[in-house]
Structures are given as C-alpha cells and as structure tokens.
Amino acid sequence: MTSGPLSGTTIVEIAAIGPAPFAGMMLADMGADVIRIDRSALVLKSDDRSPGPDLSNRGRRSIGIDMKSQEGLEIVLRLVERADGLIEGFRPGVMERLGLSPEVCLGRNPRLVYGRMTGWGQQGPLALAAGHDINYIALSGVLHAIGDESPVPPLNLVGDFGGGGMFLALGMVAGLLQATRSGVGQVVDAAMVDGSAVLSTMIWSLSNMGAWDLEHRGSNVLDGGAPWYGTYETADQRHMAVGAIEPQFYLELLRKLQLDPATLPHQHDRDGWDTLRSTFAEQFRSKSMEEWIVVFDGSDACVTPVLTFPEAAEHPHNVARGTFVELDGVVQPAPAPRFSSSASSDPGGVPHVGSHTSEILAELGVSVSEINTLRQANVVG
Numbered sequence: 443m444t445s446g447p448l449s450g451t452t453i454v455e456i457a458a459i460g461p462a463p464f465a466g467m468m469l470a471d472m473g474a475d476v477i478r479i480d481r482s483a484l485v486l487k488s489d490d491r492s493p494g495p496d497l498s499n500r501g502r503r504s505i506g507i508d509m510k511s512q513e514g515l516e517i518v519l520r521l522v523e524r525a526d527g528l529i530e531g532f533r534p535g536v537m538e539r540l541g542l543s544p545e546v547c548l549g550r551n552p553r554l555v556y557g558r559m560t561g562w563g564q565q566g567p568l569a570l571a572a573g574h575d576i577n578y579i580a581l582s583g584v585l586h587a588i589g590d591e592s593p594v595p596p597l598n599l600v601g602d603f604g605g606g607g608m609f610l611a612l613g614m615v616a617g618l619l620q621a622t623r624s625g626v627g628q629v630v631d632a633a634m635v636d637g638s639a640v641l642s643t644m645i646w647s648l649s650n651m652g653a654w655d656l657e658h659r660g661s662n663v664l665d666g667g668a669p670w671y672g673t674y675e676t677a678d679q680r681h682m683a684v685g686a687i688e689p690q691f692y693l694e695l696l697r698k699l700q701l702d703p704a705t706l707p708h709q710h711d712r713d714g715w716d717t718l719r720s721t722f723a724e725q726f727r728s729k730s731m732e733e734w735i736v737v738f739d740g741s742d743a744c745v746t747p748v749l750t751f752p753e754a755a756e757h758p759h760n761v762a763r764g765t766f767v768e769l770d771g772v773v774q775p776a777p778a779p780r781f782s783s784s785a786s787s788d789p790g791g792v793p794h795v796g797s798h799t800s801e802i803l804a805e806l807g808v809s810v811s812e813i814n815t816l817r818q819a820n821v822v823g
Contacts, residue, residue: 444470444473444475444501444786444787444790445473445784445785445786445787446471446472446473446474446777446781446784446785446786446787447472447473447781447784447786448469448472448473448474448615448618449473449474449784450473451469451473451474451475451526451527451618452474452475452476452477452524452525452526452527453466453469453470453474453475453476453477453525453526453527453528453529453614454477454479454518454521454522454525454527454528454529455476455477455478455479455502455528455529455530456479456528456529456530456531456532456537456542457478457479457480457481458530458531458532458559459531460531460575460598460602460606460607461531461559461601461602461603461606461607461610461634462529462530462531462559462607462610463478463496463498463499463531463607464498464602464603464606464607464608464611465529465557465559465606465607465608465610465611465614465632466478466498466499466502466529467497467498467499467500467501467607467789468607468608468611468777469527469529469611469614469615470500470501470502470789470790471500471501471777471778471786471789472777472786473784473786473787475503476501476502476503477502477503477504477505477521477525477798477802478499478502478503478504478505478793479504479505479507479509479518479521480504480505480506480507480795480796481506481507481508481509481795482506482507482508482514482796482820482821482822482823483508483820483823484506484795484796484823485506485795485796485799485823495792496792497772497774497792499792499793500769500774500789500790500791500792501789501790501791502790502792502793503793503797503798503801503802504793504794504795504796504797504798504799505517505521505796505798505799505802505803505822506795506796506799506822506823507799507821507822507823508820508821508822508823509540509542510540511819511821513816513819513821514821514822515540515541515542517803517806517816517821517822518542519542519546519547519550520806521802521806522542522547522550522551522554523550523551524551524806525551525554526553526554526555526618526621527554527555527556527557527614527617527618528547528554528555528556528557529557529558529559529610529614530542530557530558530559531558531559531560532560533560533570534558534560534564534569534570535570537558544556544558544629548627548629551627552625552626552627553621553625553626553627554621554627555614555617555618555621555627555628555630556627556628556629556630557610557613557614557617557629557630557632558629558630558631558632559606559607559610559632559634560631560632560633560634561573561574561577561578561601561606561633561634561635562578562633562634562635563631563633563635563636564631564633568581574598574601575595575598575600575601575602575606575634576595576598576601578601578605578606578633578634578635578638579595579600579601579605579634579635579638580593581635582605582635582636582638582639582642583639583642584600584601584605584638584639584641584642586656586659587642587645587656587659587665588659588665589659589660590659590660590666591659591660593659600638600641601634601635601637601638602634604637604638604641605634605635605636605637605638605639605640605641606632606634606637606638608637609632609636609637609640610630610632613630613632614630616630617630645664648662663687667715668687668715669715669718669719669722670684670685670686670687670692670695670709670718670722671684671685671686671687672684672719673748674722674723674726674727675723675726675727676726676727676729676730676731676733676734677727677728677729677730677733678730678731678732680730680731680747680748681731681747681748682726682731682734682738682745682746682747682748683745683746683747683748684722684743684744684745685744685745686743686744686745687744689709690742691742691743691744692709694741694742694743695743695744695745697743698737698738698741698743698745699722699725699726700725701721701725706718706721731747734747735747752773754766755773764776765778767788767789769788769789769790769791770791770792774789776788776789777789795823796822796823799813799822799823800813803816803822
C-alpha cells in the first residue's frame with residue numbers, strides 16, 4: 443500500500459486527458475488509491491511490454507470497462523459506492539448520458555465528493571463549447587498579460603495544470619475534508635477559466651493599485667519589462683535568468699557583473715531601462731553559461747542558469763532534494779509538496795489499460811467465473 447496523507451482514500455477516475463488525470467496524479471502521489479476506469483475497447487491496443495508513456499497516469503490502478511453496457515455501468519456504480527471521491531473531465535452532460543450523473547452517484551453514495559473538470563465550467567454561455575488551454579486563459583485575461591508584441595502561451599501550464607488540475611485536486615481535498623466532518627458529499631465544479639483567473643490575483647492587485655500597465659505588454663516588472671527581471675543570452679547561446687528585484691540583490695547583481703552603479707541609471711528609472719538592458723546584455727554575452735554559473739555561485743544576486751529538463755534533473759540542488767526520481771527507467775518529477783509525518787512513497791508506475799481489472803473486480807466480490815463471463819461479453823477488459 444502506498445503512503446501519504448491521503449492513504450486510505452479511494453478515488454474513482456473516469457479516464458480523460460490533460461488536467462483531470464493530472465489531478466488524479468496529484469491525489470495518487472499523496473497516497474490515494476486512484477482507480478482509473480478506462481474503456482475496455484482500448485485494452486487490446488495496449489502494449490504491456492514497457493511502461494505506459496503518459497506520466498500523469500502514474501500511481502493508478504486501471505480497470506477496463508464498457509461503460510455503455512448496463513453491466514459495465516453497474517460495475518462503475520459499485521466502485522462509486524465504495525469510493526470517497528470521483529473525478530471526470532468530460533464536457534457537461536456526458537456523464538449524465540452515461541448514467542453517471544452526480545445525482546445518480548450521490549444517490550448510491552451520499553458522502554461522495556464528485557469532481558468535475560472542464561474548461562468553461564458546468565454553467566454559462568460557453569459551457570458546451572470546445573476549447574483548449576489557450577482559449578481558457580485568453581478569456582480569463584491571463585494570456586493578454588504574457589508576451590511582448592503578441593501574447594505568448596506559457597505552454598499549457600496555466601490553464602490545464604495550474605488553473606485546472608491543481609484546482610481540481612485542491613477542491614477534492616477540501617471536499618473530502620468536509621465530507622469527513624459532515625458525512626455529506628458534494629459536487630466540485632473546477633473550470634480552467636476560473637482557476638487561471640484566480641492565479642492572476644496578484645496581477646489584478648497590482649493593476650488596481652496602478653502598478654501594472656495592462657495596455658503595454660512586456661513593460662512591467664514581472665513580465666520581462668524590467669532589465670533586472672528577465673533572461674540574457676550568454677556567449678554560448680544559452681541563457682541566464684535574472685530576478686534581482688530587491689535593492690540589495692540588485693547591487694549584488696551589479697557587483698558580479700563588474701558594473702559601477704554610479705555610471706548607470708537608477709534601478710527604478712524607467713527611462714533608463716533600455717540602457718540597463720543593453721549594458722546587462724553586453725556583459726552576459728561575454729561569458730558562457732557555465733562561466734556565469736561559477737561567477738554567481740553562492741551569491742544573492744538572484745541569477746540562475748536556464749536549464750533544460752534533463753539538466754534540471756541533474757542539478758545538484760534538485761538531486762539533493764530528490765526533486766526528480768527515476769522509475770522504470772523513466773526520469774520524472776517527484777511528488778510535491780513534502781509532508782513531515784506522512785511522507786508520500788515514490789509514485790507508482792504508469793498502468794497499462796485494464797491491467798488491474800481482475801484484481802479490482804475481485805475486491806468487489808466478483809467471482810472468477812463471473813469475471814470470465816464479463817470478459818467474454820466484452821463488458822470488461
């Protein structure tokens with residue numbers, strides 16, 4: 443059995459893509475027994491000779507079920523009866539058409555926490571519209587603030603995973619806590635447009651105070667506008683990240699760059715930012731990234747190398763903290779955050795579709811002969 447603060451908690455996850463499985467991964471990382479319900483039709487297409495490729499599916503058990511069959515639906519509901527929570531990532535109405543609406547599931551298990559992950563939410567004019575991360579963060583106002591001449595999507599980290607999966611995981615934990623206290627479950631409506639908006643709360647604050655220019659992207663302190671908060675190319679075409687906001691850190695930056703403050707514009711003189719930026723750029727181009735790493739080692743200048751994923755896994759600080767782990771020959775981020783008295787075990791591997799079908803059915807009290815009958819009828823895989 444896995445360890446972690448959610449050990450002893452069972453979550454039923456209806457297989458989906460993107461933010462919903464990411465939420466399931468976080469819950470599994472914290473010790474929950476996450477049972478992923480995959481389509482039985484996919485079982486025969488899986489290759490059990492190597493680990494599954496999608497790391498966000500790690501730590502699960504997988505059962506293959508034909509949820510469109512009456513027998514398959516009943517198996518899902520039997521799992522729901524024994525579960526603490528359920529998460530799904532379909533458009534509004536899909537679970538209802540499958541016969542797995544919140545009303546049906548909570549009718550079978552009143553203490554169930556029913557988590558729903560969508561882009562637009564369960565209600566609103568766009569609730570049924572298609573979309574992706576870039577669309578949700580565009581409508582929440584976040585995308586407009588990122589980039590230079592044109593908005594630049596920050597991968598799919600803000601909508602799918604930050605504003606989506608992590609908010610669903612947080613909502614599930616809060617719902618589970620409430621259900622433990624009251625014995626009553628509820629529906630968690632997690633929408634990426636909502637979550638990404640919440641992530642921008644500090645920028646809203648700065649804007650309300652007149653400290654953020656919404657009209658001129660890339661002109662503010664935290665969006666690359668400030669010369670002492672951005673990235674600079676090195677002699678070997680790599681980059682160093684600079685975040686010297688506080689005055690004492692800024693002075694340390696100048697010292698390490700061998701620049702005299704008396705010969706430069708003041709740090710917060712916006713009219714002098716172009717001069718500062720060109721001066722910093724010239725200095726950083728004079729050495730390689732490795733040379734700058736040595737220069738800034740142990741300093742409080744807030745300067746770090748911009749590493750690739752493989753380099754990040756090998757950095758001494760990340761190695762010392764165990765920020766990355768290797769499982770089944772695959773390097774991946776370790777579970778986070780850390781817990782002092784209920785530490786999470788290493789995440790489990792990525793299951794193949796349906797690889798735990800017999801095991802899970804046996805836990806439900808289904809006999810071997812019944813399992814074989816269900817397999818022959820393609821109800822399970």
